[in-house]
Amino acid sequence: MSDMWHVLESTFGYESFRGDQEEIVGHVVGGGDAVVLMPTGGGKSLCYQVPAMVRDGCGIVVSPLIALMADQVAALRELGVSAAYLNSTQMPDERAAVEDAFRSGELDLLYVAPERLNTAGTRNLLQQGKIALFAIDEAHCVSQWGHDFRPDYLALGELAELWPDVPRIALTATATARTHAEITERLHLGGARHFVADFDRPNITYRIVGKAEPRKQLLAFIRSEGTVDGAPATGIVYALSRASVEKTAEFLAANGVDAMPYHAGLDRTVRQRTLERFLRADGVVVVATIAFGMGIDKPDVRFVAHIDLPKSVEGYYQETGRAGRDGLPSVAWMTYGLADVMQQRRLIDQSDGDANHRRVQQQHLDAMLALCETVDCRRGQLLRYFGQDATQPCGNCDTCLSPPATSDGTVAAQKLLSTIVRLQREFRQSFGAGHLVDILRGADTARIREFGHDRLTTYGIGTELDAAGWRSAIRQLVATGIIAPQGDYGVLTLTEKSGPVLRGDVAVMLRNDPVRSVTRSRSAKPADDLPEADRELFEHLRSWRKAEASSRGVPPYVVFNDATLRELAARRPETPEQLRSVSGIGDAKLEQYGDDVLATIATFEPA
Template sequence: MTSPGAQDALDALRRVFGYDSFRPGQQEIIEHVVAGGDALVLMPTGGGKSLCYQIPALVRPGVGVVVSPLIALMQDQVDALRALGVRAAFLNSTQNLDQRREVERAFRAGELDLLYLAPERLQLDSTAQLFDQGKIALFAIDEAHCVSQWGHDFRPDYLALSMLHERWPDVPRVALTATATEATHTEIAERLGLKDARHFVASFDRPNIQYRIVPKNSPTKQLLELLRTEHPGDAAIVYCLSRASVEKTAEFLANNGVPALPYHAGLDAGTRERHQSRFLREDGLVVVATIAFGMGIDKPDVRLVAHLDLPKSIEGYYQETGRAGRDGLPSTAWMAYGLADVVQQRKMIDSSDGDFAHRRSATLHLDAMLALCETVTCRRTQLLAYFGEGGGQPCGNCDTCLAPPESWDGTIAAQKFLSAVFRLKNERNQKFGAGQIIDVLLGKETEKVKQYRHDELTVFGIGKELREAEWRGVVRQLLAHGLLGVEGDYGTLVLTDASAEVLGRRREVHLRREPERPAKIAKSARTSSAAPVDLAEADKPVFERLRAWRAATAKEQGVPAYVVFHDATLREIASRRPAALAELGTISGIGESKLDRYGEQVLEVLAES
């Protein structure tokens, strides 16, 4: 870095944030925005997006205005910046009149570095008038995918943000998102008027996250076993599709000794805020939530993100799993996936109120998600290919790499199942779900089989070569590949146009066979965050004492523990054991403000160790 602005940016990185160098991709973005250029930034969760507007806001004259949809988290975001010595504030509906007036006064006086506000507030005339009375360094539009109507977190208020350039044409804008396909990327640029901006697309790879998708078999019990054996005492987020399943799962975990809290839109605002606050401030809590939880949460030590229901899109899945391991330490993205998920998602799309284009888009999103679940190749390379990063090598850190599944010729099995669906429809004018059809193929003489005289069908008992669980796998994959359809409120199965190709022997069907044993889990992924894998045994007690000090300090100040120091910083302190402030100041993540505020206390903890 040679230009004055570039050197100022590096100085701010070292002085304020305590880092000696930028992460990949950050430097070029920051230099561009510092110089006054517009930017559209696609960077993975945990990749350091925030610095791409925070440092330019510190270097450029004026106040950096950050548009964020996350009112409930603005206080924590501002607290974290203030702990670094940054003059930060927010304007939102949680403040009283006097509090808002004080922030507005500080803005006009140039006493702020960063000001956070929700997109709704930008539509108020009073906000525009306020901005005309101060100096704006830049506009940062966080979670920019919210502007995309086909995205997974669409926010109508984001559509009005194109007015920023119209009213303040000389103020640079930087829009940032952690997830966008090429189509969403294009839509963001169009809707925010950023087609002429410079686009920066970082790698979406998060190598510290281990991706695993397992067949559903009592998913809450599978989750409990995972938490007990691989992530005891770790912070985790568990996603469920419905409010009822959120409540049921949280209660099940709590009754089995795992501290868990529910979070969904059906809870009152106060309860949601308390649960979110506890998750951010306490160690080892599990939040069971709908997708309403998690966007913008900067908790770096989440070790597990689990899905008990199939996400609607890879974009949503990627963003949700990206909330694990933001500190770069080994973490797990785990999903339990089954036949009912496919049936439910297909049914939801068919019964949705959207027009044909909306249903078509939802179907394409689901098809890509199902392809990820059913792949026999590396999940990471398929995930990255979805975001335009093709040609990668197998990662060696996902379940399909650790225990490669077999692919088998399921053409005959597919023909048998599709024939059964055909016979029921054409000979009996009947439609049934997977369970009844599997019973027929297995030759089970159940009451329901006898009631409908299905034991008289020519397909009765022709599928005994497969177990019931294997047939369910066949059905799941036929649905995933579009060779079966779902119809009606009860999820009955019907043939599709593609079914004829299989029945007519014009198409072969290759299916995934699950490995007999679960994937071997890397040691790093099994190890709790309470005992970092790269610490010597003698250093682990020191790390624990530092964590205890951090927890007490954070509680006293009413802020999340990571606002004091990240685990990675404490780990380096425990390993190096600095004896003086100057030496402590060379550790990554300790800037001038934190050295002044906490340095002596840290040295006291080390002296007692």
């Protein structure tokens, strides 16, 4: 087992493992199978990279991320690891060279996509070499009820029969108990040891705000919290539709944000250029559909924003986890409104799946709405969803930093429900939220006059709330199932929960959603709060890193991540021995960059 410690220090530059890493690595090095649930940024990669280098043979890493394999391999080669990949982007001679290297035992790690691993040709190739282990990354993709199902993952269970003596490790950053069970069953890992790390990402501040003008709200958020020391920060913005992605990117760019769109409808070369620029440049914001981001190992993403409601808590957690992988403070921001809820319910009703599938999707949506509408600690709600205890408020989410007020909304709910009932009984009509609010507030509109709805006894009885207040109340009533949208036009109808509220048997508490100014979270400053002189050196080192990365054709974080640069700026090593003790600097990086880093620090002069 001393070999794994030597690899950790000499190759990766770390003096110790984090959390469950030591136990996981030791188990896999010893030939055991493992299922690993660990949050993004928790160090999953080391759990298979170190065993692959310690064990005899080549570690086969199954990854669905063809677009990122080259960068993942480049990062490993920078560490002195013999790594390669096989995918459809390579020319025949390139693939042949990789295959020869595998057969001859030259590789420590080989990355392949699941669809390639499932071909007879690849499996025949693997029979010709020595395999150290199989690592199945993004293992939640095997779950047919999950948020990111990929059919090619289902065939990976056959690895147990084809290579029964080779250890297998399945890893994911997000899994409920149900998904965890599916991973175990479908990948034939019944005898595996299970490791479930703490899902908490304490460096992420969670914020969810009511939707008014989402693009303007997003811009205000980015201007307030999307900067680091006044410089634009790197971020990801998620939207559900391609049209929304393009319009949002265009809006941000027009307002001075370096924003670029990314979705499947764009030309492949455009998408690749966007990805490369995002990985290599600072301060770039990518506006994307949910297809973007899985497996991106960019550590300095300072914020992830959603301008549409995610379909599930799993998806939300996976996407927000792409922020702050370096452990430094970051923000997960989202805006959502009644229209989002209506749209999601309509999509579920119109889906091609069977009744069971729709029921599961509805459960996902209900859990997401519960997270959005909670008046308690959001982080606690999030952790409990994944089966972890969270008894104390986190102090770093919006509901902890600015606790929302609640009030008895029973009377308001009864007024709304009564209006729906009277419209159906007296006029045999149903309407959406906008018209209902107009009736309750006594608006004088052409539509109300046309239908004669000013004759309703509930006309004008809801002036205690403004239009925004009523929309918030309706959104919360939909979220709790007291009313429900129906049909393509989102008309609101009663549910089985409506009767008890109308009769006064059940009280309704509503959170108040006042318009709030954006409050800078504690994530707005660097975690270590470097002194000004050290910060100048940190920026100087960043400039050196950018030039070095450009000359090598790799992303800057492949050279050194920000956490390593911060430690360099704070400690100012003067010798190779001192430099070697900095976290993240192993033998290969000491040899490649040591002299340059020491010279950069020695010649630095503060402004």
